[in-house]
Amino acid sequence: MGMSVSGGGxxxxxxxxxxxxxxxxxxxxxxxxxxxxxxGFKAVPPEGQNLKPHPEEEGDQVLGIDxxxxxYLNKKPIRxxxxxxxxxxxxxTERPDYIMYVKAHKDLAYLKVIDALDMLSRNxxxxxxxITEQTPNTESLVESDRLxxxxxGGK
Amino acid sequence: MSMSAPTGGSNxxxxxxxxxxxxxxxxxxxxxxxxxxxxxxxxxxxxxxxxxxxxxxVNTDQIVLEVLPDDKYAVNKEPVExxxxxxxxxxxxxxxxxxxxxxKGDTTVAYGNVIWAMDQARGAGVKVIGIPPK
Numbered sequence: 001m002g003m004s005v006s007g008g009g010x011x012x013x014x015x016x017x018x019x020x021x022x023x024x025x026x027x028x029x030x031x032x033x034x035x036x037x038x039x040g041f042k043a044v045p046p047e048g049q050n051l052k053p054h055p056e057e058e059g060d061q062v063l064g065i066d067x068x069x070x071x072y073l074n075k076k077p078i079r080x081x082x083x084x085x086x087x088x089x090x091x092x093t094e095r096p097d098y099i100m101y102v103k104a105h106k107d108l109a110y111l112k113v114i115d116a117l118d119m120l121s122r123n124x125x126x127x128x129x130x131i132t133e134q135t136p137n138t139e140s141l142v143e144s145d146r147l148x149x150x151x152x153g154g155k
Numbered sequence: 156m157s158m159s160a161p162t163g164g165s166n167x168x169x170x171x172x173x174x175x176x177x178x179x180x181x182x183x184x185x186x187x188x189x190x191x192x193x194x195x196x197x198x199x200x201x202x203x204x205x206x207x208x209x210x211x212x213v214n215t216d217q218i219v220l221e222v223l224p225d226d227k228y229a230v231n232k233e234p235v236e237x238x239x240x241x242x243x244x245x246x247x248x249x250x251x252x253x254x255x256x257x258x259k260g261d262t263t264v265a266y267g268n269v270i271w272a273m274d275q276a277r278g279a280g281v282k283v284i285g286i287p288p289k
Binding site: 016017024027030031034046047048051099104105107108109110111117118120121125126127130132133141142 | 173174176177180181183184187188191194195196197198199200201202203204205222260261262263264265266267268269270271273274275277278280286288289
């Protein structure tokens with residue numbers, strides 16, 4: 001607070017106020033958009049303990065099945081009767097993997113899920129990754145899952 | 156360089172030091188951006204082969220975990236209490252080299268129950284979960 005003697009009066013710091021403004025706005029935008037990303041697709045995935053981490057990557061295909069059994073392909077609603085054709089267009093071609101993510105509502109009758117899985121298997125999908133949420137405060141008993149736990153740059 | 160004595164107190168620095176705050180905000184932002192895509196988890200299920208070979212070699216020693224209505228379970232047709240499923244699967248899979256299980260859910264059970272069964276299977280050391288053909 002006292003008067004500086006050796007040139008302390010020259011202010012060399014950049015003006016950071018606009019930067020904070022931008023940061024805060026970005027933070028708020030993020031916080032608002034995250035829940036909205038899944039809007040329009042109502043499915044609460046089941047919870048489990050021994051799950052395998054599957055970090056999101058480019059080219060992942062997600063089939064959503066909401067609580068009414070309606071299908072969504074990569075969050076866009078599709079007609080259930082079109083699903084087979086659309087999935088076939090993606091998987092009946094040369095691809096690096098034949099894995100499809102399936103995010104289904106937990107209280108759905110298994111019949112609806114098995115119908116979807118059956119449809120996928122007939123249209124080129126080999127592995128269905130059933131998206132499940134980690135039960136809070138649990139950790140997978142499988143050692144390799146823990147090694148794969150979120151880490152930047154991992155595959 | 157020496158400043159002359161200020162006349163109107165303009166040299167008093169009243170600005171807050173915001174640098175630590177920016178640091179924290181930046182870190183928060185980065186953490187948010189990293190965690191969102193990284194936190195997805197799933198159970199991998201092998202789907203049945205759409206063009207099954209004629210049953211040339213009938214595999215008799217495969218393990219099938221059935222999820223039956225009313226929260227009942229069965230391992231190779233033998234009923235197992237829900238709370239004993241994990242112990243039972245462990246007993247089966249600990250000495251077994253092939254860590255493969257088929258999880259067959261009744262069509263009326265909730266999807267969550269089937270996931271629970273797959274979850275227990277992985278907990279018992281199963282590496283590959285198969286879905287039997289419809």
